[in-house]
Amino acid sequence: MTATRVLLVTGGSRGIGAACCRQAATAGWDLAINYLRDATAAEQVAADVRRTGRRAITVQADVADEAQVLAMFARVDAELGPLAGLVNNAGIVDQPQRVDTMSLARLRRMFDTNILGSIVCAREALRRMSRRHGGPGGAIVNLSSAAARLGSPGQYVDYAASKGAIDTFTLGLAREVAAEGVRVNAVRPGIIDTDIHASGGLPDRVQQLAPQVPMQRAGSADEVAAAVLWLLSDAASYVTGTVIDVTGGR
Numbered sequence: 274m275t276a277t278r279v280l281l282v283t284g285g286s287r288g289i290g291a292a293c294c295r296q297a298a299t300a301g302w303d304l305a306i307n308y309l310r311d312a313t314a315a316e317q318v319a320a321d322v323r324r325t326g327r328r329a330i331t332v333q334a335d336v337a338d339e340a341q342v343l344a345m346f347a348r349v350d351a352e353l354g355p356l357a358g359l360v361n362n363a364g365i366v367d368q369p370q371r372v373d374t375m376s377l378a379r380l381r382r383m384f385d386t387n388i389l390g391s392i393v394c395a396r397e398a399l400r401r402m403s404r405r406h407g408g409p410g411g412a413i414v415n416l417s418s419a420a421a422r423l424g425s426p427g428q429y430v431d432y433a434a435s436k437g438a439i440d441t442f443t444l445g446l447a448r449e450v451a452a453e454g455v456r457v458n459a460v461r462p463g464i465i466d467t468d469i470h471a472s473g474g475l476p477d478r479v480q481q482l483a484p485q486v487p488m489q490r491a492g493s494a495d496e497v498a499a500a501v502l503w504l505l506s507d508a509a510s511y512v513t514g515t516v517i518d519v520t521g522g523r
Contacts, residue, residue, distance in 0.1 A: 279353045280505070281305040281346075283336055283394060284363030286315035288467035289416065292498035293360050294329075298322040300502055304329040305349045307336070307363065328353060336363045336390030337382070346397045355408075358505050359398040361391040361415040364435075369428040380431055387435035391415055392442060395457070403453040410454025414504045415443050417461040419520045436461075440516055447514030456513040458504045463520030466491040487522030 280297050284290040286308035294304050295318065304322045306329060308315035315331040322329035330352050334345040349356060364387045367379055395413055402411030420433035421440050439459060447457035464482045479491045497519050503509055504517070 277303070277354050278357045279303045279305065279349065279355060280358040280360065281307065281349055281356060281394075281398070282360040282362055283307040283390070284309070285360075286311050286318055286331075289462065289465065289494045289497045289501075290360070290362040291318045292494035293362065293501050294318050295321050296495070296498045296502045297358075297505070298325040298327040298329070300506065301327070302358065302505075303327050303353055305345075305353055306331045307334055307345060309333070309335055309363070335386075336394055337385040339393055342390070342393050342397060346401070350401070356398060356401045357409070357411045359394060359411070359413045360501055360505070361394055361413065361439075363390060364416060366429055366432050371427060372430050375431060383431045383435055384438075387432070388438045388442070391439060395442075395446060399450060399453075399455060402455050403450055404455075405450075405453045408454070411456075412505045412509075413446070413455065413457045414501050415439050415457070415459040416501075417443070417459045417516060419461050419463040419518065419523060421461065423523075443516060444514050451513055456504075456509070458509070458512060458514070459516040460497060460500045460504065461516050461518045461520065462492065462497045463518070463523045464491045465494060465497055465519075467494055485523065486520070490521065492519060492521055 280302040282290050282293050285294045285306035306315050319329040319331050332345045334341040400406050402408040417439045418436040421436040425433040443459040466479050483491045500517050500519050
């Protein structure tokens with residue numbers, strides 16, 4: 274890694290995003306850590322990054338808001354330099370509901386964040402990394418979910434649908450920019466022990482579902498991050514359009 278290899282991680286203040294930031298710093302990346310609300314948590318991740326000798330900034334932005342995304346990328350350009358990698362990690366779940374009770378406001382919030390936010394962030398990354406735009410190349414890793422395969426009936430079909438869209442977006446974009454020096458892949462986590470389950474109203478979900486996993490346990494954020502970092506690395510230089518399951522066999 275060079276001293277100026279810069280990675281932007283959306284939703285980098287907690288869970289899988291924070292684990293990606295810490296592992297990326299160890300691997301030699303400088304970090305732009307995006308967060309929505311918890312500035313203190315983001316600054317703690319940044320402090321951990323700086324302790325490895327890497328540079329880090331925190332950038333508040335709602336990825337569902339295009340103007341905030343544009344401002345975020347402008348700050349990364351100005352304060353860290355040329356972007357070489359993007360981890361599209363920011364995403365939301367909601368309270369368990371059947372589709373026949375979901376409001377349009379809920380659906381718009383879900384898709385604006387999980388789908389449109391990822392696409393707009395990828396667009397801005399491509400404008401900087403793609404050789405078509407004079408960039409040096411780079412790598413994008415999108416965070417999907419095993420829900421894309423399982424559907425999450427009776428809980429959050431809308432979330433599952435949003436992650437199914439990420440799978441399709443990953444494949445299409447990878448093929449679109451494969452000759453432009455940009456690799457695009459995704460990681461599909463399964464039951465991972467993070468606080469996203471509590472934010473969706475199911476704080477005990479990990480304990481309840483772990484027995485259904487063939488490996489009989491939940492995964493960790495670090496285990497997901499390890500797959501993300503491999504896809505970002507030169508070791509995956511011939512890998513694009515691929516979705517890696519980190520699901521314990523589920």
